[in-house]
Amino acid sequence: MASKEDMELFLSETEDLIQKTEDEILKIEENPNDSSPIQELFFTFHTLKGIIAMAGFDNASKFCHHIETTLDHAKKNKISANKIGDFINVLLESLDMLRTLLNRVKKGDMTDIDNKFLIEVKESFEVLESTNDIAFIKPITSSKIDQIIAKGGTNFYKIYILIQTTCVFKKVRLFIIFRALNEIGQICSSNPVPEVLESGKSNLDFELYYISSKNPSEITQILEEILEIENKVITKLDPKDFKKIVSDLSATGKKVKQKALEEVSYEEEIIDGKVKDVSRIVDGFKDTSSKISSIKVNIEVLERLMNYFGELVITKNQINQKLVEKEDKKLKNFLDNMDKPFLDIQELLFRLKLIRVESTFNKYKRLVRDVARETGKKLKFILEGMDVEIDRRILEELNSPLVHLLRNAIYHGIEKSQERKIKNKDEIGILELKTYRSGGSIFIEVSDDGKGIEYDKIREIVIKKGLYSREEAMQLPKEVLNQLILLPNFTTLIDANMISGRGMGLAIVAENIKKLGGSLSIQSKKDIGTKFTLIVPFTRAILKAQLIKVSGDLFAIPTEHIEQIYIFNPSLVEYEGDEIYYKLNSHLFQIIQMEQYLDLVNQNYESSKSNSHSKIAILCKLSEENGVIFVVDEILQQMDIVVKPFKSDYADSQGFLGSTITGDGSICLVLDVLNILSLKIRENDFLNLIN
């Protein structure tokens, strides 16, 4: 029995291999002619087979063995182009199965892969390797028909067949019908043409042109034995008519056939990813780091290390405070010497918690591919900024919102090729996931060049729901509508299709981002596309913060958001409607009186102090245009703080990142500037527009 450590190693190693495998499989799809990914896969599965067997999973190991064998075959005899799609699918499904196994193992469940799946995968691969199609329709020339007529004894039929709508395996159903008919005759032609019919992609009904020496009741009897036939009509045709129809069918059929083939191959383009550009993944980040210069550390260990260090920082701050109080300069100097190493350690620890977004975002290639196939859409997925680093926790939390946005963009944003052609757009849509860092925040943009949000439809809903009158609604600008979409009560009530699905679940996405202390904004233009911008904090653990005092209470503002600190000058205050603004360099910034904002009007405090002291104005900016002035009573020192997030029950407390303990041991709340700002801006848009 392997030890716990062994198993952990096994898991991490296997997971890495599986991820690597997935990348290679997708490479086959990008370029089916390149055999090197198959070679690579062959070795990876061989390795997987080995370690999985060592870990005691016999079936899973056999499972890998089957895949390895198939890959070996594929390496030697090229897989035919029309099967490569299925081949990739089976490979991906197999991977998923291994993933399921690993997830079970993680939870301590050591059940091996079921025997059934083992056989299933083996057979799926066997089916792939065998060459067969359901070609039962043999075209017949008119001279041959003449011969048959002359010979006599043969009946000419048109057989109309309607398959039940409940039929799931249409291709097999057709196979069985054709086989049965061909046992007592010969299908010569069909409408729709054989190519379409045999692909199993046609409608449920079709006509067969059929010759047989049997009489109609015998044919009926044969068909009677077959399941899932809703209706059938057997018509005896005059040989001359039969000849004419069949030759007409083959003449017009040639055109139809050509077109049908085009359609079929066109669909296959999407399905099999044969065409190079289809669903090709363009990776903005070229991986150059194949050298192994890292070791694996359990993330829990890191977390603990961070916590201990946090305690240490707090204690150090407390000692510092005491020394300042006692005016012990000598000792204080010693303590100050610790600052540098403390900073260095902090920096390093901080780096350890960071992870490249690549680690998660890479997985979206598969997601995008699968959804594109599912929806039959052609698109190019561009990943940019994969080397941006972010706090692991935040990256984890970002996963489900991003998956949602990406799926949405493919489902509802990007149009099908035909539609794009009509709109004069490039046939291949573009879906972009772009990450960059600016200030203390990470910006993640999910943008598509699809049809954009249908604002008129949202306006209709606004009117229907009685939120605004028709005139008002028509005046509402996009920005307000964007905010409306994100409101939970608004979106859950509307039909997904009403606004091309954009609304559904967006509220949840917005909610999740908010919980992370981030914000979500939308830009969309009809037929140009939609861009979702997620702004999330870079990290939430240790921050440099400015301590402030409001009404005698202590708060902290992360310095990364602070642009400038001024002495509050009442002459710069300007009033506009109900709002108060502060004028700086001919730019007006809205004032947030912290006292009021935090609802902290302290009677005693106010009478004794507020007038004797000039207040402080802190300028915080979200972007070039968006900023506010926080008016506070006092500023104190800046310090490194360890943010302790609120326990989940209270996590809804908007406007705060969490709490921290300052040098003198007092507890102070850390303001979530990003959140306050975006809320304020949103509110403003509303007010401005309504007034």
Place this chain on the structure above:
Amino acid sequence: MSNNKKKRIMIVDDAQFTRNILKKIISKTGYCEVVGEAKNGNEAISLYKKLKPDLVTMDLVMPQQGGIETTEKLLKIDPKATIIVVSALGQEALVLEAAKKGAKDFIQKPFKNEQILEVMERTFKTLKQGSK
């Protein structure tokens, strides 16, 4: 003697649950009876040789020897064997493969009672007519 007239069915499925359901439905027909049950391909083959049933229902995914292989082997033993594939959803490729190996028809799980009854009716009614 009336038993002799009944059509003899053999069920091949690795799940007892499915076998039981099939058995119940088949007995309802009145003119069919289940004469044997096999839970994998190997069992199916030896049992078939012994029983020579009129119809075999065949699960596709089973341990040891799958339904496709078994179908192929059974038809080698008896080219006239009537094999109806009972498959799970999403196995179109497998079902097609089984059909190519000679399975007569197929139904999907979960099946309804009527579907099984229809299979028996279509198979045996027509066979009766054919033998006239």
